[in-house]
Amino acid sequence: MEMQHHLFATRFIIFLIITFVHVPSSAFANDDERYVNCGNLFDCGDIKGVGYPFSGSNRPDYCGYPGLKLECSDQDPEITIQKLTYKVLGIDNQSRNLSVARKDYAENICPTLLLNTTWIPNLLNYTSDDRNITIYYGCLAGAPSFANSFQFPCTINTTAMTGYFTAGSTSNLISYLASCKDNVEVPVRQSALEKILSTPTETQLLGGLKEGFDFVWSADDSLCETCNSSGGQCGYSQTTAAFSCYCKDGPRESSCQQSPSMSSCLLLLFSAGVTLEVNRKTA
Numbered sequence: 531m532e533m534q535h536h537l538f539a540t541r542f543i544i545f546l547i548i549t550f551v552h553v554p555s556s557a558f559a560n561d562d563e564r565y566v567n568c569g570n571l572f573d574c575g576d577i578k579g580v581g582y583p584f585s586g587s588n589r590p591d592y593c594g595y596p597g598l599k600l601e602c603s604d605q606d607p608e609i610t611i612q613k614l615t616y617k618v619l620g621i622d623n624q625s626r627n628l629s630v631a632r633k634d635y636a637e638n639i640c641p642t643l644l645l646n647t648t649w650i651p652n653l654l655n656y657t658s659d660d661r662n663i664t665i666y667y668g669c670l671a672g673a674p675s676f677a678n679s680f681q682f683p684c685t686i687n688t689t690a691m692t693g694y695f696t697a698g699s700t701s702n703l704i705s706y707l708a709s710c711k712d713n714v715e716v717p718v719r720q721s722a723l724e725k726i727l728s729t730p731t732e733t734q735l736l737g738g739l740k741e742g743f744d745f746v747w748s749a750d751d752s753l754c755e756t757c758n759s760s761g762g763q764c765g766y767s768q769t770t771a772a773f774s775c776y777c778k779d780g781p782r783e784s785s786c787q788q789s790p791s792m793s794s795c796l797l798l799l800f801s802a803g804v805t806l807e808v809n810r811k812t813a
């Protein structure tokens with residue numbers, strides 16, 4: 531009996547030593563996987579270290595806002611918004627600036643699918659530097675020649691047609707433009723628009739489209755700051771459709787600091803109790 535007690539006490543002390551020595555690594559192994567995964571940063575080509583509010587690659591969907599998912603293709607990060615895929619040119623955390631260029635206009639002014647540029651209401655918006663340009667397709671040949679405009683030949687789906695582009699006022703062109711079957715709105719930066727206006731050519735227009743334009747995102751960045759400074763990783767819960775702060779021991783609304791010392795103390799006591807029970811049974 532004495533012997534048993536002694537053995538048990540020794541085991542308990544060994545258990546305590548093991549527990550304390552192993553706390554950091556065992557705590558890591560049990561960390562919430564969302565906490566672990568959302569600490570990853572997205573690297574693709576020249577774009578490096580992208581975090582919240584974006585997901586993609588090594589950042590699962592729950593690490594970012596729905597719609598802000600990046601794809602890394604041929605060393606180029608891309609984002610698809612509705613049916614359009616954009617090349618991501620830059621991400622600026624400070625100004626919450628997402629610079630993109632439409633991929634369908636990367637090489638060719640006559641893409642197979644004619645689609646307007648879209649954005650995500652309440653999440654992505656244009657910036658005050660963006661200017662809309664309208665490109666017309668399927669117009670009558672023999673367009674009136676105006677300053678700041680040009681006509682170009684297009685073949686889409688083996689159909690030859692006339693395209694028309696104007697960066698100036700359209701008031702003199704209303705009847706002509708009414709002859710066009712389709713039109714597409716594409717934003718460019720103010721600086722690109724000026725260049726296009728000074729030399730309205732297809733090359734200049736494609737160049738301006740390649741330089742891209744900016745979206746500004748509005749995500750819950752202030753909640754993210756609170757979360758980050760409490761040691762959590764920022765993310766988004768599809769279930770609550772809201773910001774989520776992933777802490778080592780699971781998700782919270784915004785901060786991981788909710789009496790952490792108390793809960794870890796309880797956890798320790800609880801596991802000590804369980805081990806004591808196990809030891810007692812096996813001894």
Ligand SMILES: *[C@@H]1O[C@H](CO)[C@@H](O)[C@H](O)[C@H]1NC(C)=O
Pocket residue numbers: 571578579580581582583623751754755758764
């Ligand atoms: C951008 O900010 C978010 C939090 O707001 C952070 O998680 C991420 O690491 C930052 N990315 C860069 C490149 O600084």
Ligand SMILES: *[C@@H]1O[C@H](CO)[C@@H](O)[C@H](O)[C@H]1NC(C)=O
Pocket residue numbers: 619620621622625627628629657659744
């Ligand atoms: C957004 O970032 C791009 C480069 O990535 C820069 O050219 C542009 O001026 C920025 N726009 C704003 C509004 O900060």
Ligand SMILES: *[C@@H]1O[C@H](CO)[C@@H](O)[C@H](O)[C@H]1NC(C)=O
Pocket residue numbers: 642643644686687
């Ligand atoms: C070209 O063909 C595709 C596939 O049939 C179609 O979806 C698209 O609308 C066509 N493009 C134009 C400009 O008619």
Ligand SMILES: *[C@@H]1O[C@H](CO)[C@@H](O)[C@H](O)[C@H]1NC(C)=O
Pocket residue numbers: 644645646712713714715
């Ligand atoms: C693009 O938007 C303009 C203006 O809202 C509209 O007239 C045009 O039909 C749209 N084009 C396409 C291809 O949906």
Ligand SMILES: *[C@@H]1O[C@H](CO)[C@@H](O)[C@H](O)[C@H]1NC(C)=O
Pocket residue numbers: 652655656657658
């Ligand atoms: C989007 O931007 C425009 C102008 O840049 C601004 O008037 C509008 O309020 C913005 N919308 C949202 C939802 O931020």
Ligand SMILES: *[C@@H]1O[C@H](CO)[C@@H](O)[C@H](O)[C@H]1NC(C)=O
Pocket residue numbers: 656660661662715
């Ligand atoms: C461009 O057009 C879209 C859709 O027609 C509009 O919502 C947006 O405000 C326009 N942007 C600018 C900078 O005028």
Ligand SMILES: *[C@@H]1O[C@H](CO)[C@@H](O)[C@H](O)[C@H]1NC(C)=O
Pocket residue numbers: 755758759761
């Ligand atoms: C988030 O916290 C990490 C350290 O845990 C820090 O390196 C990073 O700069 C923080 N990001 C922001 C946006 O505060």
